[in-house]
Amino acid sequence: xxxxxxxxxxxxxxxxxxxxxxxxxxxxxxxxxxxxFFENGLSETGSVNLVTGIxxxxxxxxxxxxxxxxxxxVSGVTWISQHEITEKxxxxxxxxxxxxTLFVTFSRLVYPFMLMFGIYVIxxxxxxxxxxxxxxxIVATAILILYYIDVQKATxxxxxxxxxxxxxxxxxGVGSISFFTKGTFFTNxxxxxxxEQVKAIYxxxxxxxxxxxxxxxxxxxxxxxxxxxx
Amino acid sequence: xxxxxxxxxxxxxxVIAFAVVVHKxxxxxxxxxxxxxxxxxxxxxxxxxxxxxxxxVAIGSAIIPLIYVISISRQREFIVLDRAQDGFIEYGxxxxxxxxxxxxxxxxxxxxxxxxxxxxxxKEKSLINExxxxxxxxxxxxxxxxxxxxxxxxxxxxxxxxxxxDKPNIRVVKIKEDKxxx
Amino acid sequence: MSPxxxxxxxxxxxxxxxxSKNIIKSVFCVTIIESGxxxxxxxxxxxxxxxxxxxxxxVENIVDPIPQALxxxxxxxxxxxxxxxxxxxxxxxxxxxxxxxxxxxxxxx
Numbered sequence: 001x002x003x004x005x006x007x008x009x010x011x012x013x014x015x016x017x018x019x020x021x022x023x024x025x026x027x028x029x030x031x032x033x034x035x036x037f038f039e040n041g042l043s044e045t046g047s048v049n050l051v052t053g054i055x056x057x058x059x060x061x062x063x064x065x066x067x068x069x070x071x072x073x074v075s076g077v078t079w080i081s082q083h084e085i086t087e088k089x090x091x092x093x094x095x096x097x098x099x100x101t102l103f104v105t106f107s108r109l110v111y112p113f114m115l116m117f118g119i120y121v122i123x124x125x126x127x128x129x130x131x132x133x134x135x136x137x138i139v140a141t142a143i144l145i146l147y148y149i150d151v152q153k154a155t156x157x158x159x160x161x162x163x164x165x166x167x168x169x170x171x172x173g174v175g176s177i178s179f180f181t182k183g184t185f186f187t188n189x190x191x192x193x194x195x196e197q198v199k200a201i202y203x204x205x206x207x208x209x210x211x212x213x214x215x216x217x218x219x220x221x222x223x224x225x226x227x228x229x230x
Numbered sequence: 231x232x233x234x235x236x237x238x239x240x241x242x243x244x245v246i247a248f249a250v251v252v253h254k255x256x257x258x259x260x261x262x263x264x265x266x267x268x269x270x271x272x273x274x275x276x277x278x279x280x281x282x283x284x285x286x287v288a289i290g291s292a293i294i295p296l297i298y299v300i301s302i303s304r305q306r307e308f309i310v311l312d313r314a315q316d317g318f319i320e321y322g323x324x325x326x327x328x329x330x331x332x333x334x335x336x337x338x339x340x341x342x343x344x345x346x347x348x349x350x351x352x353k354e355k356s357l358i359n360e361x362x363x364x365x366x367x368x369x370x371x372x373x374x375x376x377x378x379x380x381x382x383x384x385x386x387x388x389x390x391x392x393x394x395x396d397k398p399n400i401r402v403v404k405i406k407e408d409k410x411x412x
Numbered sequence: 413m414s415p416x417x418x419x420x421x422x423x424x425x426x427x428x429x430x431x432s433k434n435i436i437k438s439v440f441c442v443t444i445i446e447s448g449x450x451x452x453x454x455x456x457x458x459x460x461x462x463x464x465x466x467x468x469x470x471v472e473n474i475v476d477p478i479p480q481a482l483x484x485x486x487x488x489x490x491x492x493x494x495x496x497x498x499x500x501x502x503x504x505x506x507x508x509x510x511x512x513x514x515x516x517x518x519x520x521x
Contacts, residue, residue, distance in 0.1 A: 004431065007427065007430050007431070008427070011423045011426060011427060014423065014426075015419060015420070015423060018416070018419050019416060022415055022416070025459070029459065031460065031476075033476065033478060034474065034475075034476045034477075037465075037474075037477055037478075038467075038473075038474055041467070041477075042467050048466060048467050048468050049281070049465070049466045050465040050466065050467065050474070050477040051281045051465060051477050051480045051481050051484070052281075053477075054477055054478060054481040055481040055484065055485070059481060062481075062482070062485060063485065066485040066488065066489060069489055069492075070488065070489065070492055073489070073492035073493060073495070073496050074492065076496050076499075077492075077495055077496055077499050080496075080499050080500065080503055081499055081502075081503075121284065127466075127468070128466070129280035129281050129284060129464075129466065130281065130284060131281065131484070133285055133484050133485065133487075133488050134281060134284040134285040134288055134484070136488075137285060137288035137289045137293070137488070138284075138288045140293065141288060141291075141292045141293065144292060144293065144296065214488060217492065218289075218293060218491070218492075221293075221297070221492060221495045222293060222296060222297060222495075224499070225296070225297050225300045225301070225495070225498075225499070226300070236414070237414075237417070240414065240417040240418070241417070243421055243451075244417065244420050244421055244424065247421050247424045247425060247444050247448075248424055250428070250440055250441075250444060251424055251425075251427060251428035251431075251432075251441065251444075256434070256436060256437075259437075259440055263440060263443060266443075266444065266447065267447070270447045270450075270451065273451060274450070274451070274454060277451070277454040277455060277457070277458045277475075278458055278462065278463065278464050278465075278475045279454050279457075279464075279475075279480045279483070280464060281480055281484055282450065282454065282480055282483050282484055282487065285484050285487045285488065286450075286487055289487060289488070289491045293491060294443070294491060294494060297494070297495050297498050298436075298440075298498065300498075301436065301498040301499075301501055301502050302436060304502050304505065305436070305501070305502070305505045305511050364506070364509070381506075381507065381509075383507055383508055383509075384507070384508060384509030385508055385509040385510040385515050386509035386510070387509065
């Protein structure tokens, strides 16, 4: 009981510190970055959606690190869940009971539309809300529905991981093209005075690559869980 | 108007978070955590961040509940591999037999579900180490006693050992797991 | 005063993390803390108001786009971290036969 009371007291003290620190927020709150992006964001990156412009141009290094972290986590999940005994003997882990027929029928109806919506979100990430990360998650959910229709379609995780590593290197390569055209790493390789349509080529390429990579990573994760779980 | 809605959503969010923390049953918590994700996504929209809301809905509504459901249902399963197949467990219309009664009583006591499989080859030690089999039933041909193999580190196996202590024809063998240096 | 309500979510998650007896419950609490953190960042970007940071049509003032760009990556990474933690939970159950903190820590040799 004493432990719980002291815990609550500690949390209240943290809350007090937070409220105290937020009282004079105006002292160090500045709108400099916001104004800079509002004035120069469209002309420098060519992206109407400023969020996409930031994570594909100004802060591409963050996105690269995120992609690397994703591949590390996926490798961790597959390494923990691996069996050295061959898969053929381990089929009893997969589902024995069948999925309800109504569920399968509706999944077949929904699946193509979901896949199309995911690809739309990826490809139009620079003009509307969306982008590689979100669209990749939607595509991964669509493939999850495909697994519900027929669980035998589950592919091997090793192939997915290989494709993912190659894609990661490709993303770094596409990001570094600007070193040869402009002299700096990880920015838009086209000239600043080029039109929006030309700059959009770079944005769409990188969005599509990141989208495929995120989708494959999430698919690898829940394939590992399905093989472990049923 | 928008202000009132956003304050109400934040209070709902706190209530759901508190319910997740104090609730006891794990399957109810999964439903609560999916609701938590949806309310959080609508709050992201209130804060003018549609990109983040799309990502939260796509991930928090399907993938996160799925992996929670799988990992919670796995921790209620007791996988038994039967290699004796001579009446210790009878595979009739319904499962019966001496061993089945012991195991059924055991899983009922600890609120687990029994999963019996028969068709896997391999040595006992490697099966216990590599696959997630909790118990292997075999028969000693000389004495006719049944041997139950299991992991030495498992809490469940020591509970089972105390349960079958006074049965003369059942022996429990604990296999030590290899120490991997990684 | 919206950030104050947000920090309560984080504190509730911390309370659950400190008092939970089940390992899976702790993973739930980590998810809650993560959502609260994302909400806090978005709130701080939205302090002065403005419209969605998409420059189509007539836009005069936008919210800060930097926290949003950071939080998108946080969501994807958070889901994979949750998956890693849950896979470890499954392995712990198969090694120790239990998922309670007390029994697992007591069995450690």
